[in-house]
Amino acid sequence: MFGMFNSKSLVIPAGFVSIAVTALLFAGCGSEPQFHMNAVHKLTLETEFQDGTPIPEQHIQQVGNLLTAFFGTPDQPHFPAGHESLVDPERLERAAGPVPSDLSSGRGLYRKHCSHCHGISGDGVGPTAASLNPYPRDFRLGKFKFKSTKMYRPPTDEDIRRVLKRGIAGTAMPSFALLPDDQIDALVDYVKYLSIRGQVERALLEELTNLEEGEDLLPPKTDANQEDYDYALELVMELVDPILNKWTKAETKVVPLNGLPDDFGQRMYFYSDVGKKLFFGKANCVQCHGETGVGDGQTENYDDWTNEWLKRANVDPYKREQVQPFLEAGALLPRKIRPRNLRQLVFRGGSRPEDLYRRVKAGIEGSNMPAAPALSDAEVWALVAYLIELPYETFIKEQ
């Protein structure tokens, strides 16, 4: 045979190299991901209350320990005992942890579907986040925009479920309607879990700024200081309990759909005309949403998630050197929000009249959309009628 000569010796080292490299491929040294500390909030507090003096590392450590004690880790989450009705531990377990290789098991749901935008810790700065407009939601403030409850009240389960199923048209939030219901339920509970955990973290961090010199948030437990320890724990629980209670009571704070006129459906044109007058007059929607409703009235504001550190730490968003430390701590570049373009046919929080009613009546938490306590129910419904009519109203945009 042509050019054939035996050199088995070559095959053997080649085989070894193959095995070695293959082994290296699968060796992937694994370390469990951890919840990230809310470094932006820490920096904000330091700037706001302590003129930039860092919070002692030991205190941060104590907050971390407390959080782990209350909420566990991303791979093994748990929830403060006695609140199973709020967050079901079984659902929590299904949503948490890494994506398993058995895809049909329906586990690791949060990291499979959510974490690349919302982040492992629910901080809204996953790998994809920076390029999205609007940014993915940071759950840790406990603020949710599209909900049925009153301002400053957590959303109900059904609200979160609805957002997951519908997606939010006009943002990068996709619809998860094709997931089975039990998976959606698990995700709802995990979102609540992350949100509550974030709120507790913030509360504990804020508490740190109140501590006296040499004082501990929760001293190490020894036999000698049993009383001190119990007292400190009680203080901590005083911070935690209101947050949990708020979430427990969310269902009772739903904005009722009052005062729907009986002839609302039949006399849309009439109500819409009334609404139009309100739009330009008493309700003063025009100030932000603009004369044509395309959302060009007020475009200089930031949302609460940005104002949280921008305003509190008194940062000038146009000064790079002031912004930079916060970016390094994990904040996203401040981006102004635009009032909704009301002519785009679709509203982010839903286009049903009841959705629009609640948006107008209770406002949109976190954005600059205020509640409308001055408007009567009938006036709100009239505005709703106008909003339904608006996308089809012809207009000439004034230049």
Added chain:
Amino acid sequence: MDRFWSLLFLAVPVLGLLIVLGAVFNVGLQNAWLPESIGPRTEGIDYLFNLFHIIVAVVFVGTGLLLAYSLFRFRATNRQVASYVHKSIWLELLWTIIPAGTLVFLAMHQLPYWQANKEDHRAFEPAGAGSSDLETPTVRVVAYQFGWRFIYPGLDGVFDTRDDVISENLLVLPSHEEIVAELRSLDVIHSFAINKLRLKQDIVPGLSPRIWFMITQNGDWEINCMELCGWGHFRMSARLRTVSPKDFEDWLMEIVQTRGY
């Protein structure tokens, strides 16, 4: 060793054929051939798919066997000298004309199916005709990153009026009725695809292509985006639900009424 190599190349057509047959007749391979069909649209495409694969399989196995056989028969350990042959005009003609005939047959044979699915329909806009000649679509599909919006003309049957019914990521359609859908994109190129109808139509922004199809089963199916549209491309799927025409009317009326019209 030479025989081993001939056998190796013999394995290609033999194993290949076995896998294809296994897939077609569900032996050893479950659900490996075409997905189930939910409408008459698939009949022609499935027929062509099978026909083409039969012809292709014959050629594949034939050439594969010929290759393996000539490797086996003309291996160097078996022969002293190679034959000195340059050409044969008759053979060249033979293997030009037969494939040419087959290809022309295939091309012509599948033309009517393309026409039936793409051209022969009152929803298709022939060159020069104004859009007013077209019938109103059953539904307007608006694709965006990363979701689908389905707009029905509502009770008055006219789009862009306030009784339009909007459904996000859920397309409800009556079964056993011909559906004409107009596709639009808000941002980048998407593709409206229903696997079980063998239907796929890219939605290039600026164009509004139309598709038509009929579904003859009630149930839930998937709509996928099949053209890369960004990082969330894989998420861009929607639910397609077919119900009886009466249920469809009810569903539409229910939405219309809750909207207050």
Added chain:
Amino acid sequence: MKSADSQFENRESVVPQQPGFWRHYVFSTDHKVIGLQFLFSALIWLLMGGALAMAIRWQMAWPWTRIPIIGSWLFQSEGGQISPEFYTMLFTMHGTVMIFFVIIPLLLGAFGNYLIPLMIGARDMAFPKLNMLSYWLMWPAFISLLMAFFAPGYGPGAGWTAYPPLSTVWEASPGSGWAQTLWLISLLFVGVSSILGSINYIATILFLRAPGLDMLRLPMTIWGLLITAILQALALPVLTVALVMQLMDRHLGTGFFTPDNLIINNFETVGTVGQPLLWQHLFWFYSHPAVYIMILPIMGMVSDILCCFARKPLFGYRPMVYSMCAIAGMGFVVWGHHMFVSGMHPFMGTVFMISTMMIALPSSVKVFNWLATLWGGRIHFTTSMLFSISFISMFIIGGLSGIVMAANSIDEFVHDTYYIVAHFHYVLFGGTIMGVFSALYFWFPKMFGRMLNETAGKWHFLLTFVFLNGTFFPMHILGWRGFPRRMADPYFSGQFLDLLPLNRMITWCAFAMAAAQLIFIVNFFYSMFWGQRAGKNPWHANTLEWTVDSPPPHDNFQHIPTITRGPYEYSNPEHDEDYWPQADDSAGLEESINTPATKASER
């Protein structure tokens, strides 16, 4: 022609100075050095592209689990889980690297440069400095593509086809920012490099052939390279222009490809009145001929290698040449089959369907001619021959699935599914890369003066061949089910969850195939330094490159040979040996008698 010859006579008197290291190995104008430079850069990029493919396969088999190595390096805080835009980068870069940095530079840059002057009896390319420039223009391309990996968004994510508006609008995707711009710049450099190269090849082949070497005495390799160069010279300017237009859309505010009033990621395009379909037409007007650019040279090389190891003349030389010309000509009128479902007029779909069906004809003529070449031969199963035979075997599969997809009704179903992926991997991996391996095993002795180890080579072949089919054949099954390509998680909706085991099997085969390439890498470098010495003509081949030393000296030939016969005079009964070199006067042929190959054939 006369003048060109006399030019060479003049050059003969000029004894080249012994150049220094830099001039000899780095900034050389010698076509052989440039060829090897292309070869090594392309092989390094082949490793890179292969690594990207492995990451893709990982995600298809174990979606969202920690990717080995990358996971602990890039996505530490996310538990090593990649993000979707990273996945879009993976397949975008895999396609780009493999096509523009591996296959085209390997075929035209490496083998084209190395073989053309040697096989046509010339001392160098027609424009040696231009040749050097065409290699050094690859470096800005390499660098900007590497930079694109590190741009925000992990790199371009619009697919190697870069369809606007996804690619033109900065906000459309995480990778549509600087990464996309760098990608465009990179391709621009590749394009210019290839245009320069192809002009050089055309000029060299047309005007620098040795006396007596008629066009119809050219080896098929040279025919393949010539037609490819012509294809490239005609098609590439279109792509280059399109790339410039896309750059202008992105940076100068023009609107060739971007329609008005789009709202992408809450960014509104205003005042541009372009059409994305224009890009698709321009892009595929290049990229379909590019498919033939990526296969025609290999078809030529495989023809030569088959004849050499079957010890038999090529069956039907003229039909082979004509069918290559036909493929090249028709290759320009079939681009629309990439756009059957794009929304262009259905009548155009019919036209492109018919032309696409017809382009299968010359390909099938070639396959039958190869089979007839083997028939009646005396087949030696060297590694090179095995790779060449597997080229035919794999090309048949790739070509036949091409016929299925050419039917536009069927394409409507399989478009953007794994059926397409299976098809073009059978053509480009099973065909082109297997052919490249064949050519490497064949011409390695000429390039480095030493033989590649045959035992290791056969293991390399066997494992590659088995796992190649294990990887790509099941992809047809995925395609029959409509399994979509380019999706980070196709199992998202549960629709394709039952295809997960098959995907895992494919992934294992892909890993095994990648591991098999390690044998080749070891063999390559081992043989380069310690392999058996090759001598001038280890394979007893006819073409001109085998009449000079291995590796050939600077300026190749001591005397420009005079050609008296065609390249395929194997087993001619009028001649004692079973081969009959194209040139009679080559002084050194007797030296090859003592090569191991000759001994082996005497056994």
